[in-house]
Amino acid sequence: MIASLRRLGLLACALLAAPLSLGMETTTPRDMWFGAVEQQYAELSAASERLEASAARFCQAPDEAHKQRLEDDWLSAYQAWQAVRFIQFGPVEQNSRGWQLQFWPDRKNLVGRKVSGWLKAPDAPDVQAIANDSVAIQGFPALEYLLYDDAMDEQVLSDPAVCDLMQSITTHLADTTSALHRDWQAFGEHYRNTPRYTETTLASAIQALELLEEKRLGDPMGLQGTSANGYLAEAWRSGHSVRLVESTLEGLRTGFLPGLSALLREADAVALAEAFRDQLNDALAQASELQPGLVPSLEDEEAFRGLQSLYLNISQLRHLLGNEIAAELGLVRGFNSSDGD
Amino acid sequence: MPAIMLRRPLAGIVALSALMPFAAIADDAVTADAVVHHYADLAHANYADALNAAEVLNERIDELLANPTAETLNAAKQAWLQSRIPYQQSEVFRFGNAVVDDWEGQLNAWPLDEGMIDYVEGDDYQHELGNEGATANIIANERITVGGETLDVSDITPEQLADLNEIGGSEANVASGYHAIEFLLWGQDLHGFEAGNGERPVSDFQTGDDCTHGHCDRRRTYLDAVSDLLVDDLEWMVAQWAPETEGNYRQELLAESDQEGLRRMLFGMGSLSLGELAGERMKVALEANSYEDEHDCFSDNTHNSHYYNGQGIQNIYTGTYQRLDGSVVEGPSLEDLLAQENGELADTLSEQMEATMARLDAIKQAAEAESSPMAFDMMIAPGNEQGSELINEAILTLVAQTGSLEKAAGELGVTSLQPDDAGHQF
Numbered sequence: 001m002i003a004s005l006r007r008l009g010l011l012a013c014a015l016l017a018a019p020l021s022l023g024m025e026t027t028t029p030r031d032m033w034f035g036a037v038e039q040q041y042a043e044l045s046a047a048s049e050r051l052e053a054s055a056a057r058f059c060q061a062p063d064e065a066h067k068q069r070l071e072d073d074w075l076s077a078y079q080a081w082q083a084v085r086f087i088q089f090g091p092v093e094q095n096s097r098g099w100q101l102q103f104w105p106d107r108k109n110l111v112g113r114k115v116s117g118w119l120k121a122p123d124a125p126d127v128q129a130i131a132n133d134s135v136a137i138q139g140f141p142a143l144e145y146l147l148y149d150d151a152m153d154e155q156v157l158s159d160p161a162v163c164d165l166m167q168s169i170t171t172h173l174a175d176t177t178s179a180l181h182r183d184w185q186a187f188g189e190h191y192r193n194t195p196r197y198t199e200t201t202l203a204s205a206i207q208a209l210e211l212l213e214e215k216r217l218g219d220p221m222g223l224q225g226t227s228a229n230g231y232l233a234e235a236w237r238s239g240h241s242v243r244l245v246e247s248t249l250e251g252l253r254t255g256f257l258p259g260l261s262a263l264l265r266e267a268d269a270v271a272l273a274e275a276f277r278d279q280l281n282d283a284l285a286q287a288s289e290l291q292p293g294l295v296p297s298l299e300d301e302e303a304f305r306g307l308q309s310l311y312l313n314i315s316q317l318r319h320l321l322g323n324e325i326a327a328e329l330g331l332v333r334g335f336n337s338s339d340g341d
Numbered sequence: 342m343p344a345i346m347l348r349r350p351l352a353g354i355v356a357l358s359a360l361m362p363f364a365a366i367a368d369d370a371v372t373a374d375a376v377v378h379h380y381a382d383l384a385h386a387n388y389a390d391a392l393n394a395a396e397v398l399n400e401r402i403d404e405l406l407a408n409p410t411a412e413t414l415n416a417a418k419q420a421w422l423q424s425r426i427p428y429q430q431s432e433v434f435r436f437g438n439a440v441v442d443d444w445e446g447q448l449n450a451w452p453l454d455e456g457m458i459d460y461v462e463g464d465d466y467q468h469e470l471g472n473e474g475a476t477a478n479i480i481a482n483e484r485i486t487v488g489g490e491t492l493d494v495s496d497i498t499p500e501q502l503a504d505l506n507e508i509g510g511s512e513a514n515v516a517s518g519y520h521a522i523e524f525l526l527w528g529q530d531l532h533g534f535e536a537g538n539g540e541r542p543v544s545d546f547q548t549g550d551d552c553t554h555g556h557c558d559r560r561r562t563y564l565d566a567v568s569d570l571l572v573d574d575l576e577w578m579v580a581q582w583a584p585e586t587e588g589n590y591r592q593e594l595l596a597e598s599d600q601e602g603l604r605r606m607l608f609g610m611g612s613l614s615l616g617e618l619a620g621e622r623m624k625v626a627l628e629a630n631s632y633e634d635e636h637d638c639f640s641d642n643t644h645n646s647h648y649y650n651g652q653g654i655q656n657i658y659t660g661t662y663q664r665l666d667g668s669v670v671e672g673p674s675l676e677d678l679l680a681q682e683n684g685e686l687a688d689t690l691s692e693q694m695e696a697t698m699a700r701l702d703a704i705k706q707a708a709e710a711e712s713s714p715m716a717f718d719m720m721i722a723p724g725n726e727q728g729s730e731l732i733n734e735a736i737l738t739l740v741a742q743t744g745s746l747e748k749a750a751g752e753l754g755v756t757s758l759q760p761d762d763a764g765h766q767f
Contacts, residue, residue: 227510333757
């Protein structure tokens with residue numbers, strides 16, 4: 001309750017803040033990126049509040065309909081995060097918010113250990129206890145464990161202690177995404193007025209595509225020098241790995257492509273913008289044809305070929321942005337947090 | 342390339358020539374070529390020390406196996422701790438030089454699923470999800486089955502252990518290297534966030550009826566083989582950096598352009614600073630409160646591993662390496678070269694690296710304090726504000742120096758800070 005009031009207060013502040021640069025005569029690529037991302041963070045925040053409300057409703061009346069609604073709201077909030085995950089700088093860097101929403105990769109099952117640890121505790125944690133604990137307990141994967149893990153066959157989700165844990169996590173998540181949205185709005189002026197953020201935004205999108213290619217698909221599929229391992233996929237517990245990939249691609253289409261196209265028009269390189277758009281649409285079309293999970297496709301040759309096609313589409317997309325477009329725009333990339341092994 | 346490098350320094354030389362005799366200036370001017378040559382000298386000295394320390398470790402292990410007592414076990418542990426001092430400094434050579442990166446997995450792979458090597462206590466053992474080799478226990482079994490394949494491991498030899506790395510396609514299947522030896526000397530750390538590290542009894546290496554936890558003969562053979570392999574591997578790397586050796590990596594590196602040499606130096610420094618040390622080794626462990634992500638988790642020597650990583654980065658910048666015998670290797674440095682281009686940036690980077698070392702030293706001092714020491718796995722416990730502040734301060738200084746390394750690259754004409762992407766391009 002306290003957390004929700006805090007959010008209302010923040011919302012009021014946000015409304016007082018200057019709106020988008022609608023009055024400006026020219027719209028720069030950074031203006032376009034800022035506005036599109038603002039909408040994506042707004043949607044993430046709204047979807048997280050729906051998830052929070054849905055968890056509360058389920059805990060009051062734990063029936064099948066409410067359970068289904070809870071699962072749907074969990075997935076749509078998780079997808080809203082995937083859509084804006086290509087922004088890896090700015091307010092999302094504060095307090096490791098990206099990891100708060102999704103601690104991944106999680107090779108050693110830290111999410112499972114942290115959730116099962118709280119399930120064994122005498123008292124469920126409140127929101128503050130979740131805020132003070134590991135990022136592995138704070139995000140969508142922890143909720144996925146509660147909703148889908150095999151171990152939950154022995155625990156009843158509607159059990160008050162389990163429900164309290166779930167609600168503390170969903171409230172914390174709603175607080176985090178609300179703050180993220182507000183902080184992005186406050187970040188806007190600095191972002192729009194600072195030219196180097198053009199390079200930062202491009203580099204961030206390239207990094208997101210590299211992550212998609214190498215870690216989110218390549219590693220679990222066994223295409224990065226080690227063998228296939230479905231546990232390395234995101235959302236393996238719920239079987240939604242491919243849907244999350246699709247949401248990231250969709251987020252690039254709505255959040256990144258318009259600004260990129262404007263930038264390439266300025267650079268007199270419209271053909272590259274069109275090539276990126278077409279390649280992104282191909283990847284999206286391929287993703288939408290696949291089944292939601294990644295793991296079943298590891299065992300099924302035909303399904304695996306479909307996944308390989310998606311992987312190749314994304315490789316080409318990454319190559320286009322990271323090599324051809326970056327070279328055209330003279331982008332010099334520095335170090336990033338995923339250097340190392 | 343060298344001509345381009347000299348164009349801007351010339352302006353400085355002209356200005357200075359009014360104040361100094363010309364000959365002195367010509368002697369003092371540092372070239373990129375000299376800096377890259379000295380970088381290879383630093384690598385050679387550093388790996389030679391790592392080899393010497395590994396040879397001492399190997400001797401102590403032989404003494405432990407000849408006469409397993411608390412004293413000989415402790416002497417072997419001390420030798421392992423000592424061997425980490427040069428090796429962790431050498432990690433700055435890893436990311437820029439594929440010859441190191443492709444080789445180092447056999448020596449320093451981490452984190453590992455130690456249940457592949459020896460017994461573990463089930464309740465507190467969290468291995469990589471989906472890793473079939475995670476509980477193979479080579480010491481207890483002459484045959485192991487991983488990924489549907491049955492392997493004969495009746496003979497434990499250095500070659501066999503090298504082949505067993507990453508069996509079943511998982512990077513967590515680490516059969517050799519420093520951390521495998523660390524696990525064999527210390528054992529699992531079952532203390533979580535509390536004080537204390539692994540408590541393997543020396544009787545695990547005794548023979549006959551005194552043997553504990555079974556299969557002592559195979560455990561002894563394993564420890565002997567794995568320490569021999571470490572020495573062999575380091576001998577190979579020393580040879581790669583040795584002067585005047587036909588066809589070794591040093592020759593290959595020095596045949597590249599100066600720009601490429603500088604790129605490899607800077608890429609190694611920045612990648613270790615940011616992605617590896619600040620990110621993988623500190624921030625993940627801290628933000629996730631995960632002692633599974635502690636670097637030297639069996640011995641609780643993580644503070645030193647981090648400290649000497651930082652020292653290695655500073656070594657390359659200052660062109661200085663203090664050898665284990667106390668002597669100092671010095672020569673033309675990146676700092677000198679950068680100062681010719683941009684004195685202010687050179688000073689800033691120097692101060693930032695000093696700050697990093699001060700923060701890493703604060704972690705080391707806290708972990709080694711006489712009274713109530715706080716090891717790294719205690720610092721990362723949920724709610725430990727003092728611990729998280731110590732680690733966060735070090736992360737921030739590492740991030741700051743990485744920013745300046747990027748600027749330094751720009752000043753020195755290094756336009757790409759990407760790794761070699763052989764095999765990863767579409």
